[in-house]
Amino acid sequence: MSGATFKPSDTVDxxxxxxxxxxxxxxxxxxxxxxxxxxxxxxxxxxxKDYRHDEIRYTYQPGLTNDxxxxxxxxxxxxSETAKPIKAIGYGRQVGGGSVHFTANxxxxxxxxxxxxxxxxEVPGTGLADWPIKYADLEPYYTKAEYDLGISxxxxxxxxxxxRSKPYPLPPxxxxxxxxxxxxAAKKLGLHPYPAPMAILSxxxxxxxxxxxxxxxxxxxxxxxxxxxxxxxxIPVAEKTGRCEIRPNSYVRxxxxxxxxxxxxxxxxxxxxxxxxxxxxxxxxxxxxxxxxRLLLLSKSKSFPQGLANSSGLVGKYLMWDNGGLAMxxxxxxLNEYKSIQVTRVVHDYYKADPxxxxxxxxxxxxxxxxxxxxFALQGMPPDxxxxxxxxxxxxxxxxxxxxxxxxxxxSLPQLRNSISLDPDLKDAWGLPAxxxxxxxxxxxxxxxxxxxxxxVEILEAAGAKKTWTLGISKVEDxxxxxxxxxxxxxxxDPKQSVVDRYNRAHDVPNLLIVDGxxxxxxxxxxxxxxxxxxxxxxxxxxxQAAKKA
Amino acid sequence: xxxxxxLWLSQCVGIAALADIAAAxxxxxxxxxxxxPPPLQTLDPAVxxxxxxxxxxxxxxxxxxxxxxxxxxxxxxxxxxxFDADKREAYRTGMAAVQKKRQELFxxxxxxxxxxxxxxxxxxxxxxTTDFFELLRTHTMYGLLGNPSYxxxxxxxxxxxxxxxxxxxxxxxxxxxxxxxxxx
Numbered sequence: 001m002s003g004a005t006f007k008p009s010d011t012v013d014x015x016x017x018x019x020x021x022x023x024x025x026x027x028x029x030x031x032x033x034x035x036x037x038x039x040x041x042x043x044x045x046x047x048x049k050d051y052r053h054d055e056i057r058y059t060y061q062p063g064l065t066n067d068x069x070x071x072x073x074x075x076x077x078x079x080s081e082t083a084k085p086i087k088a089i090g091y092g093r094q095v096g097g098g099s100v101h102f103t104a105n106x107x108x109x110x111x112x113x114x115x116x117x118x119x120x121x122e123v124p125g126t127g128l129a130d131w132p133i134k135y136a137d138l139e140p141y142y143t144k145a146e147y148d149l150g151i152s153x154x155x156x157x158x159x160x161x162x163x164r165s166k167p168y169p170l171p172p173x174x175x176x177x178x179x180x181x182x183x184x185a186a187k188k189l190g191l192h193p194y195p196a197p198m199a200i201l202s203x204x205x206x207x208x209x210x211x212x213x214x215x216x217x218x219x220x221x222x223x224x225x226x227x228x229x230x231x232x233x234x235i236p237v238a239e240k241t242g243r244c245e246i247r248p249n250s251y252v253r254x255x256x257x258x259x260x261x262x263x264x265x266x267x268x269x270x271x272x273x274x275x276x277x278x279x280x281x282x283x284x285x286x287x288x289x290x291x292x293x294r295l296l297l298l299s300k301s302k303s304f305p306q307g308l309a310n311s312s313g314l315v316g317k318y319l320m321w322d323n324g325g326l327a328m329x330x331x332x333x334x335l336n337e338y339k340s341i342q343v344t345r346v347v348h349d350y351y352k353a354d355p356x357x358x359x360x361x362x363x364x365x366x367x368x369x370x371x372x373x374x375x376f377a378l379q380g381m382p383p384d385x386x387x388x389x390x391x392x393x394x395x396x397x398x399x400x401x402x403x404x405x406x407x408x409x410x411x412s413l414p415q416l417r418n419s420i421s422l423d424p425d426l427k428d429a430w431g432l433p434a435x436x437x438x439x440x441x442x443x444x445x446x447x448x449x450x451x452x453x454x455x456x457v458e459i460l461e462a463a464g465a466k467k468t469w470t471l472g473i474s475k476v477e478d479x480x481x482x483x484x485x486x487x488x489x490x491x492x493x494d495p496k497q498s499v500v501d502r503y504n505r506a507h508d509v510p511n512l513l514i515v516d517g518x519x520x521x522x523x524x525x526x527x528x529x530x531x532x533x534x535x536x537x538x539x540x541x542x543x544x545q546a547a548k549k550a
Numbered sequence: 551x552x553x554x555x556x557l558w559l560s561q562c563v564g565i566a567a568l569a570d571i572a573a574a575x576x577x578x579x580x581x582x583x584x585x586x587p588p589p590l591q592t593l594d595p596a597v598x599x600x601x602x603x604x605x606x607x608x609x610x611x612x613x614x615x616x617x618x619x620x621x622x623x624x625x626x627x628x629x630x631x632x633f634d635a636d637k638r639e640a641y642r643t644g645m646a647a648v649q650k651k652r653q654e655l656f657x658x659x660x661x662x663x664x665x666x667x668x669x670x671x672x673x674x675x676x677x678x679t680t681d682f683f684e685l686l687r688t689h690t691m692y693g694l695l696g697n698p699s700y701x702x703x704x705x706x707x708x709x710x711x712x713x714x715x716x717x718x719x720x721x722x723x724x725x726x727x728x729x730x731x732x733x734x
Contacts (some may be wrong), residue, residue, distance in 0.1 A: 053716055056696040061633055177725030212719035223718070333726035338714055340724050373695035373714050378688060387686060388608040388674065393616065393711070400712035401725075 003060040003239030004036070007276045012036040013547070015265055017252050017295070020097020021529050022516045022536040023286035024230025029540035030284075031244035033549065034450040038245045038278055039238075040268050043094035043250035047451040048232070048329035051221035055372045058219045064101045066093045069431040071326050073407045075253040077476060078441040083423060088437040089290045090481035094223075095370050096231025097288070098483070098529070103218040103342045104199040104227050104326065105527040106151050107140050107364065108534075111162040112352055112413040113133040113524040120353045120368055126313065126413040126442060127318055131521045132493045135162040141537040142530060149533070150205040150228040153197030160348040170202045172344075177335035179344030182367030185463035196366060199228040199490075199529070200341055208232060209387070213340035214370070219421035248467030249278075253432055255283055255299040255308055255512070258264055259493065263512045269430055282511040282547070288534070289319070289485030289517030293420040294405070294435050294515075296489070309506035309514070314499050316491055320440060320523035322410035322484035324363065325449050326370060327456035329465030334401040337369035350455055351525060363408040363450025364457060364526050370405035382469040406459055412486075412523045420488050440476050449473050489518035504539035515539045586703065588624060591631040592638065597645060598623050603663040604648070605690045607670050617690055617709040625693030625702030637685065644682030651676050 006012055014030045016023045019041035031037045046064075066073075068088070068127065074083035092098035107218040112119055114131040122128065139162065145151070147169045155167030172195035175183070179196075201210045207254065211226040225232040238244040256264045265279040285292050293316040300310035305503040307315050314395035347365045354362070371380035377396055380403065385393040418440070422433035455471050460468045473479050492498025497506035500519050506512040515536045517528050524531070564587030590598055602623045609617040630638050652662055652673055659665055665673065679684050695709065697716075701707060709716060723729035 052697070054699075056692055056700055060692055060696070168569040172712070175728055177727035180727045213721060213724070214718050215720070274679075331727070334713070335725040335727060336713075337725070373709065373712055374692045376697055377691040377712075387678070390610050390612045391610050393612065396712050398713075400714065488601075518728045528714045 001449070002243050003244045006038050006245050008038065008276050010036075011181060011279040011281060013039050013228040013280070014038075014279055014282050014284055015040065016284045016286060017255075018097065018286035018288065018291070019095045019235065019246055019248075020092055020228070020286060020288060020516070020547065021099040021230060021285070021532050024099065024233075024235045024238070025148075025536035026284045026286060026513075026515060026540050027244050027246070027535050028148075028234035028310040029537060031241040033240045033544045034243070035544075036243050037238065038192070038247055038280065040250040040252055040266065040278065041246065041248045041475055042251040043092075043248065045095045045246065046100075046221065048221065048223050048225050049224050050294055053214070053216050054221075054242070055222070058101070059375055062093075064092060064094060064219070064221060065090050070430060070464050071240045072426050073437060074423045074434060074448050075437045075480070077437065077438070078417060079438065083424065083436045083438070084257050086477070087275055087481045088250075088439070089101065089485060091288045091290065091485065093248070095235065095246055096229045096477045099199070099229040100221045100227075100231050102199075102529060103527070105143050106199045106367070106530045108148070108161055108197075108344070108525045109138070109189055109524050109526070110160060110348075111353060112284065113522060116353065116522055120355065120360060120388065123413060123444065125413050127518050128360070128414060129490075130494070134493055137492045137536050138531070138538060139163070139165060141541070142535040144537045145530065145533040148537075149199060149230075149233045149481055150201050150208065151197055151199050152196045156190070157194035158346070158348055159202065160193055160351055163268075164390065168197065169207060171444075172196070172200055173200060173202045174213075175344045176251065176369075178337055178367040178369065180462040181331065181335075181404065182345045182347075182459060184290055185459045186345075186347050189461050191347050193345045193347050196343040196346045198341060198343065201226045201228065209448060213339055213342065215338045243522055251293060251430060252287070253298060253430065255285070255295065256302060257301060257308065257509065259303075261303055261509060273430065277389050282513070282543070283542070284513040286516045288435070289408045289520070290420050290435060290489055292514060292516055293488035294302065294422065297422050298422075298432060304508070308501055309489070309508045309512060311508050312499060313535045314497070314498055317418075318414040319410040319418040319420055319437070319481035320414055320487040320520065321439075321479065322480060322523065322525075322527065323410040323412050323441070323445055323449055323473065325453045325456070325470060326461055327406045327468060327470045328382070328403055329406070329454055329460035329463065329468045330382075330399060330403050331465055336401050337404050338372070338400075342370070344370045347459075350452065352361070357451065359444040359447040359451075359452070360413060360443055362409045362525050363448065363452035363455065365406055365408050365452070365459070368405050368407055373400065376400050376403075379471070382467065383471075384400050384469075394442075408449070408455040408456055409451050409526045410445070410448045411444055411525045412547050414490070414522060415442055439482075446473075484517065484523075484530055486487065486517040486520040487521045489514045490521050491519040492521065503542040504535060513539055513543055552555060582669060588628075590624075590627045593627045594622070598627065600645065600649075600662045601626060601641075601686070603661075603670060604674065604686060607667070607674055608687055608690045609694055614711065616708065617694060619704065620694045620707045621702050621704040622690050622693040625700050626689050628701040634689075640685055644680075644685065646676055647680070648673070649684065674710070681706070
């Protein structure tokens, strides 16, 4: 919290909206290239001193995520239903965004992820399409992200990954019992397990400490700065330039444009709910795959009656999320999965869509600790176990330490009908239309979840589990809140079929960049953070070159 | 040779980062300290005793401390006084419905707390699919297994029950299967 201070009347070079996984990267890249930057973040500016080992604050309450008490969200499965309030979407809401509380899995997309339409063919009822860029276009930026942020892993260990220009900057994290069991079982089945690439420091890096294995990663902010969030990696670098101001508690309600259709800045509510207009020469919108679309729709004007950057009508459309069920296994000896990071081993053998399966889909599987103590007691026990009483208590006393999870990340098809829009009735605490989510699974999404569960259980059984059980997803509400938000401003070469171009520039607004999960054309089958950040490094690189020429 | 914790920490993180860890450990200790039971702020003591009787069947004190010893009722009172104040009405109507069910099942009884253990179990079986029971169960488990600074999990009885330790640092091996000579 030691950056520059600008006045709203100062016309800064770049206004970045959202200080998360993408916004933090943009802020650092643009400010270190010599540009003045203001970053508007709707959430507070917290640091490691504010974080706690406190399940009540961060899983029961939205300590680090959006709070539907002040920002309600509605959901409907399709247009014929009336949307009802439910926390359908979850995202990080503080400086650092979701990169603060994420599990820190850091998988690259495969080469095939960028050309699935060509490789797999058409999937009826969907907008499955190739990306306008290929893996090779993004590879230098994956590498840049891994080195800039601090990623631990073993380069080349995943035989299904595309070519890498460099190994990871840090060796993999120590393997946990779940990883040992998963590794052994997967090899027995002829699969290719590999050490999980994680945005967590296995050794000291830059000025930060290595992980001390306290176990509080997913849902929590790291108290020793070992998790490589933008909050502790790139944002301090941006502030140190003296050209970047991070402005927390600043909730943007509209991006303004001039008579020529160029963005001129944004109007936001400050901490006292006063409206402020911050001027800028260019805007980078990095508010996440759901809020970015909502803000564009809120930014409609005479020149942009359908919402900003929405001549295609595709802003908010093709919403995708990261699907997948859980398989649990109970073992003879203690695993103590609550110690150390969540994930240490991964399998990508089932990743690529194979037409022989009879449906479109694929899965990335990981071995993990999935439930902190109270959540385990409430959700993690076998479905046939009692839910209260002496036997329940007895089971809890062994199951918590003896259980591991195999989680699948499965594909989510881009469907036009799945969208972010503005709720016609409900308002948030600032009086703005609430976010409305229209979402239901494609039948292939569900088929993939069910198929993957059989593979997950197969691994647990091969590992010698005494008992296995699954927590599947049978209806869309089971998968909420969705936290990997993709696809609502898809990337493409044709302005009629996409919202941003191959460099994340809005087709309709020359000085507006849209950089977060929203530009994803397809969702792959994984956590999107690595790809969001690689796209941000690439978008910043091209924006810097363009701005220097101008 | 036994490596001291501080030496081990300094080896793996570097001296400069020790301050981060020391600060985090300090606030972890403060947050995890159990406080003496506060007076009830929201719940009427008579109602609290009835809720305590139910939650003490969700996690009974068989084979060691349960919900009662963990101070779940103080956690619930704290929750209803602060972050779950909007659930007071659910408790009011929920408990009224449970009392009605008790009178149906055991017309001569005066309270839930004075029922026999078998009768309490029978009563809970009659309400276990209700939303209110799910709320009670949720509060009981967060109170039992959440951070003790909220008034529950007194003396870490919940964490001891399930085998969880809240520490700022662990080192491998973490479990049986990743230990050399364990199963590797």
